Amino acid sequence: MNKSLLSVLIASVFAAPALAFEPFAVKDIRVEGIQRTEAGTVFSYLPVKVGDTLNDEKAAQSIKALFATGFFKDVRIEVDQNVMVVVVQERPAIAKLDFIGMKEFEKDVIVKALKETGIAEGRIFDRALLEKAEQELKRQYLTRGKYGVNITTTVTPLERNRVGINFNVEEGVAARIKQINLVGTKAFNDKELLSQFELTTPGWLTWYTKNDQYSRQKLSADLEKLKSFYMNQGYLEFSVESTQVSISPDKQDVYITINVSEGDRYQVSSVKLAGDFTISEDELRKLVLVKPGDVFSRERLNESTKAIGDRLGKEGYAFANVNAAPEIDKEKRKVAFTIFVDPGKRVYVRRINVSGNTKTRDEVIRREIRQMEGGWYDADRVTVSKQRIDRLGFFTDVIVETPAVPGTADQLDVNLKVTEKPTGNLMLGLGTSSTDKVILSGSIAQNNFLGSGNNVSIQVNSAKSYRTYVFSYTNPYFTPDGVSQGFDVYHRTVNTSSTAIAYYSSASTGGGIRFGFPIGEKQSLGLGLGVDFTEITVYPDSPKYYQDFVSDFGDSNLSVPLSLNWASDGKDSFFFPTKGTFQKAGIEVAVPGGDLTYYRANYQLQHFIPLNTKFTLMLNGELGYADGYGGKGLPFYKNFYAGGVSSVRGYKASSLGPITEDFRIGGNRRVVGNAELLWSIPGMEKSLRMGWFFDAGQVYGKGQNIALGDLRYSTGLSAAWISPIGPLKFSFGLPLNKQDNDKSESFQFQLGTTF
Incomplete structure (x- = not known):
């Protein structure tokens, strides 16, 4: 039996073949070395079929295609009397994942996270993904404030070309926020400002709330609360200039420094209404909570624009656009507002859809609805409908959505989604x-x-x-x-x-x-x-x-x-x-x-x-x-x-x-x-x-x-x-x-x- 070695290593895919051979018509294709992979799977990836002419280029393409699947760590192609022989060595499969010393998380949570990195039971083991899995596991611990976590990974060969992966975790203790420093504040004391924050230094309830552990998301939310606090007190130009988060060498204490610019405090000089009202201006003006002479408050301004939008919603203008444009006088520290009102088109309800009621009959829910199909949209009636359905006590959650009907400018649907609870x-x-x-x-x-x-x-x-x-x-x-x-x-x-x-x-x-x-x-x-x-x-x-x-x-x-x-x-x-x-x-x-x-x-x-x-x-x-x-x-x-x-x-x-x-x-x-x-x-x-x-x-x-x-x-x-x-x-x-x-x-x- 004469066999010619065409390729041994993946490097041969990108270089000239070590041994050239005369092209020949493939009489048959045989696969050797497979244990778990089906032969049909190998055939599906091969660019060569029975009857094709096999040459050096097609052989190199075949090797490259099989390596690209990730299933094999070695691929060779041999020739046996016009039969193409594909010899493979499979990568091992992951038989099990074990976590030693892990107390912070449930195993199912971490297994799900690692699966997204490519490491999961039953999948092909790729050592290149192991480091990525370790980083993901560390990231999970960092979200809990455990910056000193140490992870050691061991890969153990098992029978039938399988491996077990052990993650040995030294969790350490969670880092706590030692201090939050506010730099640039003059108008208010730090105690009053920090009371707006969810993040805090350790207290009697933080063992449960975890608010003494640093979180980027929580810090972003706290900075927005801080901005809202200042703007509700008239500081129209307040801004957060920078934030620094540092951790102590022993990785147990976190220090947060926030640099702010307060700016000047502004008073409201005037408030005007402009646009197409559809309702009398006097009625809309009564809804404006911001008055000339008041200290500027973003909250009261937002409440005013919302109230106008809600009032227009009662008349069927569901997509009304109400915006306040400021005119700032920095020298006098005054700000004037023009509230532009664009009611848009009057909208009526095409259809009321109820979903999620797997047990409760539609009529039980619909008889509580005060908004009628075919009628003008009324925001108050929709709100009352939601409250009445919630007060039935049959559902853990009631969600209302009012999407526009595609292709129309004057129609919307009211979608009521309920979540049944045991009654x-x-x-x-x-x-x-x-x-x-x-x-x-x-x-x-x-x-x-x-x-x-x-x-x-x-x-x-x-x-x-x-x-x-x-x-x-x-x-x-x-x-x-x-x-x-x-x-x-x-x-x-x-x-x-x-x-x-x-x-x-x-x-x-x-x-x-x-x-x-x-x-x-x-x-x-x-x-x-x-x-x-x-x-x-x-x-x-x-x-x-x-x-x-x-x-x-x-x-x-x-x-x-x-x-x-x-x-x-x-x-x-x-x-x-x-x-x-x-x-x-x-x-x-x-x-x-x-x-x-x-x-x-x-x-x-x-x-x-x-x-x-x-x-x-x-x-x-x-x-x-x-x-x-x-x-x-x-x-x-x-x-x-x-x-x-x-x-x-x-x-x-x-x-x-x-x-x-x-x-x-x-x-x-x-x-x-x-x-x-x-x-x-x-x-x-x-x-x-x-x-x-x-x-x-x-x-x-x-x-x-x-x-x-x-x-x-x-x-x-x-x-x-x-x-x-x-x-x-x-x-x-x-x-x-x-x-x-x-x-x-x-x-x-x-x-x-x-x-």
């Missing part, structure tokens, strides 16, 4: 509360039954002091115009032996039907009628007040409660509002026809005030009043109570109010007020919110004067968590004016809602 709950379990200690609970609830928007629930709670069995059904659109209808059937038992309430027990069975009537975009009326049968048991150590009631009215009573409620909900979110007002007023009257006649009235006002992008102030006030009528007194088990996680935190639940024989008996009047500073935890904005609260409240008995001096006060920290098993509230409260007969309870929590 059903099946739970059997054991829980605890600060009042009842142990709660056995079970529930089957579906707030969006079969995607219809209807609520169906069967709920059971078994606590030492309070047991409830309820079946509820609600159809929020009983009629097409939004009248809701629902009914409830329940059985409740109460035993106050483990609470602060005077000792008694009761068992109530009943039900009712209710209707809701929308009377505005955010307001509704509710009307309900029910029947309740209650059996009461008092004991020798029960207060005389309780025993007298049973003596006068019997130990079993039938009542027919008629309820009327009004609610106005202007909050911007169902779970964690940041702005808006909520009001609720209601009265329940036990009408003649039953054994008891009484009434209970309640009013609540809640207001959310956004202080900035991080903090929200919540103010809440509640009033309650109840009494009997028609010669019958108020049942003692209908009294008001206060204290606990839902009213005045830091005091034991239901422990405030009148006292009889060292027991709380409740009262017919209730006053509660709460002020709470709320903030979200970064990365958990939609599931966890913290708060610092100040609570006040008291319950007053019949004939007792309402005196503010009798109010109880408390302060402390709170947390609200949308947990996998339901809403969970925590509080750690400190009573501020606890009296000798008050019962305090520092740590309190509540799972879900109480029926």
Whole structure:
């Protein structure tokens, strides 16, 4: 057998062949040396086919083509009696990637990052890419502030032409920002300016926020915040001239130096409107917040142009262009603005598209939409539609986009994209509360039954002091115009032996039907009628007040409660509002026809005030009043109570109010007020919110004067968590004016809602 060596090394591709041969017609092609690669793959890359004439040039092209695949580290071509023999040596494949000493990252995150560099299990190993992979791994650590990381890579040959790659990582400690220096600042002190920054030196919460670790993106955002701060204070020509970031020799401390030029402070000399208004100039001028004589504020100027654009949007001018052009007088340090208004063409909505609702029916979403297809675009109606859909509580996110229709100048589509969340709950379990200690609970609830928007629930709670069995059904659109209808059937038992309430027990069975009537975009009326049968048991150590009631009215009573409620909900979110007002007023009257006649009235006002992008102030006030009528007194088990996680935190639940024989008996009047500073935890904005609260409240008995001096006060920290098993509230409260007969309870929590 005669074989001629045509090429051995890749260098021969670019040089004259070492051994020339007579060209010949290829009778067959044979591949030798392959283990994982299919022969067909080799054939597909060869520029030579059976029947072609093989010469020196075609042989060199074949070698070059096979090397270019990256599959082989050696390629030879031999000739065996007019048969072209391709002899290859495959590169090894990567069998596994191991990371030793890596704690900062999950393995999956790093594996994904390295895959983009070409290093991944199952791929062909190329040593040239290994250094690139190491650099990528180091880059990942640099994003976490670990500048002293050391990475050693080991390649281990394995059977069947495979290799294992081990990354040995010495993470070191994360470098912290030691100091942030501001150079060139005169108008404000450094403390005030650095409060605008997200980056900071180490503090009590930076272990979680990581804001003491340098990040180029965070620094850029902070510099923009600094610029906005200055420009809102009138410094129109403020600029950041340079920034320097340095690290200490031990790579543990970072120093940031920012050089700024403040410039002069400017006042507004005049504000003019120009352009095609389509709306009266007087109306638009009322929307301008920047007035002559004011110190220039970029924020107020932007709010003015936005307000004008939004006002034009209400008239259908969705693509209105509103810009403010400055005229600067440097000598007088004055600036004049001309706000140019170009409404563009009036736009109408071609189509409203709903997507992402894999479970909820389209009609459930569309009946909340206030913008109509074919009508003029109204920005306010689109915003209200988004809020109404969000308040359904069926979705974790609601996104609205208004793209222009291609090829038109006067049409747009409204695209609503929702993200479904679980609205059903099946739970059997054991829980605890600060009042009842142990709660056995079970529930089957579906707030969006079969995607219809209807609520169906069967709920059971078994606590030492309070047991409830309820079946509820609600159809929020009983009629097409939004009248809701629902009914409830329940059985409740109460035993106050483990609470602060005077000792008694009761068992109530009943039900009712209710209707809701929308009377505005955010307001509704509710009307309900029910029947309740209650059996009461008092004991020798029960207060005389309780025993007298049973003596006068019997130990079993039938009542027919008629309820009327009004609610106005202007909050911007169902779970964690940041702005808006909520009001609720209601009265329940036990009408003649039953054994008891009484009434209970309640009013609540809640207001959310956004202080900035991080903090929200919540103010809440509640009033309650109840009494009997028609010669019958108020049942003692209908009294008001206060204290606990839902009213005045830091005091034991239901422990405030009148006292009889060292027991709380409740009262017919209730006053509660709460002020709470709320903030979200970064990365958990939609599931966890913290708060610092100040609570006040008291319950007053019949004939007792309402005196503010009798109010109880408390302060402390709170947390609200949308947990996998339901809403969970925590509080750690400190009573501020606890009296000798008050019962305090520092740590309190509540799972879900109480029926």
